[in-house]
Amino acid sequence: MSFLTDPVVAVLLSLALGYFIGQLRVGPVQLGGICGTLLIALALGQLGVRVSPDLKNTAFALFIFALGFTAGPQFFANIRGGWRYGIFSIIEIVTVLLLLAAAVLTFGFDAGTAAGLFAGSATESAVIGTAAEAISKLDLPNSDMVQMQANIATAYSLTYLFGLIAIVIFTTQIAPLILAADLRKEAQALARALGSTDDDEEEEEGLPLVVGRAFDVGPAAGQTVGEFEQSRNWAVAIERVQRGSELLETTPAFALQRGDIVFVRGRRNAVIAVTDQLGDEVPVPQGTGFALATRDVVLVRRSVFGHQVRDLRQMAAPNVQRGIFISRIRRMGQNIPALSGTVLQQGDVVTLYGPEKAVARAAQQLGNALPPGDKTDFIFLGLGVVVGLLIGHLSVKIGAMELTLGSGGGALISGLFFGWLHMRNPSHGSLPNAAAEFAKDFGLAIFIAAIGLGAGPDAIKLITQYGLILPGLGLLVSFVPALVSLLVGSKLMKIETPILLGIIAGQHCSTPTISALVSQAGNSIPVIGYTVTYAISNVLLPLMGSIVVAMARALAP
Structure with a gap:
């Protein structure tokens, strides 16, 4: 057993076994590697493993900076023009806080349990870090502080799975039933309205979207x-x-x-x-082929924001746009339909396809071409995290209350800014998508493992105290904001069902939910709504950790 109490072994074993059980699936619901890691860490924590706080803090800073970096371009685009959908992120936060306040008053939850309930039911793991940091700044005996931080992890582990089940089942089953909607038919109809054809469906099945043929004149x-x-x-x-x-x-x-x-x-x-x-189609003449190229371009040209893809041809001179085609559009790392009616936003990454020289000309007109290669700029990364930690140390006193973002909030703000800078000039500060995803996943997993190992000995107490109350609240706190958003979006704002359901998945920051929706819809139309609320919620929800702690302390008997 002494081997298992080695901190390095315990952390890595938590990741390995956690991601293994995280692959288990029941219908559309999958536990996920992060929750799996926490469960294994809580179990190994019973052996008395202790992990250095420095490792935990470093991992969380890396995760939260990468989170802000990838969200930056879309976040700034959406706070300017996307609040029609972004209001649903506010609905999520306000509704969850109201439900949380009622739970604290009813059951007497401490700040740690309340924060864990918030993180689990909203399926936003980053809240664990910001809440734990807020608790560490409270004027409390060390034993009480450790207990509260342990309660965050335990409450999260008890509510996350039920919060995930609630949002997946609500968006894929209950919401279409309430609206009497056929999600697949409506998604296909909306795709056709945006310019989709049967050929676009063939392209999804492996046939090329852009083709060349020869004809008699x-x-x-x-x-x-x-x-x-x-x-x-x-x-x-x-x-x-x-x-x-x-x-x-x-x-x-x-x-x-x-x-x-x-x-x-x-x-x-x-x-x-x-x-x-x-005239008649003829065999393609020999030697007709020539060099074709693809290039990813980040949209930064203001004149194209808010315009449909089809508008680009009217906006560009014939010698710039002829022979150029957009084969893919990525937003927040998610592929959205590259259709003629798709509306473009700042920070979208469009893939241009065509003759090499023409692609280079068009890339200069639209924005900044992503440089080839996949090397991470560690100067930019290290400087960005340090700037975030410095921001986190700043504080403002209002009466007896001291307000501070903390290292988590500071790193998030820094990540947003550095991500925006990189979008403006992609030749500097490279953090490729694969590297950013690794930083987010690995940083969060290490942080969660450290939290779980430290909380292990105290977890049984909370489970014994509240039993099935926390799982039930996880279902309720996840379900109610989604229902409120559904009613607001369908009755008041008249948003199309596939996009509305994507919005609800995004306000919940739930990747498994959007995956289930895309599968059920048969195309990626729900992603259009998902990326807007995901970008905003991914920034606002982690900042709620300290607010939840303060609220729970104020309401505690």
Whole structure:
């Protein structure tokens, strides 16, 4: 047993076994690695393992900075123009705080138990860190402080799974039943309204979205390339023409002649549709191919924010946009539908596809191209975390009360700012998506393991004291805000059901819920609503840790 009490062994074993049991799935509900890690750590903590507070604090600072860094671009975009959906994050916070206040008054929860209930029912693990830090600043005997911090972890572990079950079942089963809605049919109808076609569904199944075909010029003879492409709303491009034995490059002023073989590239449905203006399809001439490129570009050009994808062709000069296609759009790390009716936001990462030179020109017009490679800028990362810790040490006194963000809140604010700076200039401060996800997952897992190992000996007391009360409250506190948002969104704001359900998943910061919704909807339409509230809730919910602690202390008998 002495081997298991080694802190390094205990932490890593908690991660390994925690993520193993976290893979267990019951229907659409999965425990998840973080909750699994906490459960294993609580069990190993019974052996008296103690982990250095320095490791715990370092891991949490890394996690919360990476969280802010990835959320920064979308957060700043949404606080300016996304509050129509962002109001649901406020509904989540206000409703949960009211329910929490009632629970504290009814059951006499201490600040740690209340914070754990908040974190678990809202499925926001970062609250554990901000609440634990707030408790450490209270003027309390050390034994009481340790007990409260242990209660955070225990209450979270007892309520997280039930909070997750409640939000998944509500959004995928109960909400569609309340609204008498067929989620799949409505998601498909909304996708078609945004410009989706059957070919987009084929592309999801593995067929290419952008294709190239060759045709006899037919009735188009006599037109210029520019006139032909404009007649198809620039949805296709004639990139090469075979005239006799010559293979010619084209410009908008290039005149088509009878007998030409034209090579047309564009979205599958658009290329198929040009057959009524061209002659018979012919084999693609040899040597027609040329270098094509893809490039990820972060949108920073203000003039495109709030516009649909289809508007870009009207906004750009023909020589800039011809032959360029958007094959993917990512927002907050999630793929959203790359359809002609999709509305673009600041910080969106669009993938451009087309001829290499044309892609480079278009990238300069839209924003900042992400540099190739996947190296992390550790200067930027280290400086960002240190700045966050410095911010966290600042405090303001109002009467007898001292207000401070703490290291968690400071690192979050710093991450938001540094993420915004990187969006403005991607050539500096690189923290690739894979590295950011690792920093978030590993940092949070190490922090949770340390919390669980420290709380282990005190966990049984809370479980014995409250029994099934905490799991029941986890269900209730998760369910009620979702129901309020559903009624507000459907009755007052008239938001389409697939997007509204994505909004509710986002206000809850629940990745398993959006995954279940996308699976049930049959497309990624719910993600459109999810990314807005996820960006805002991911910032606001962690900051509630200290507020919950203060509220519980004020209401305690």
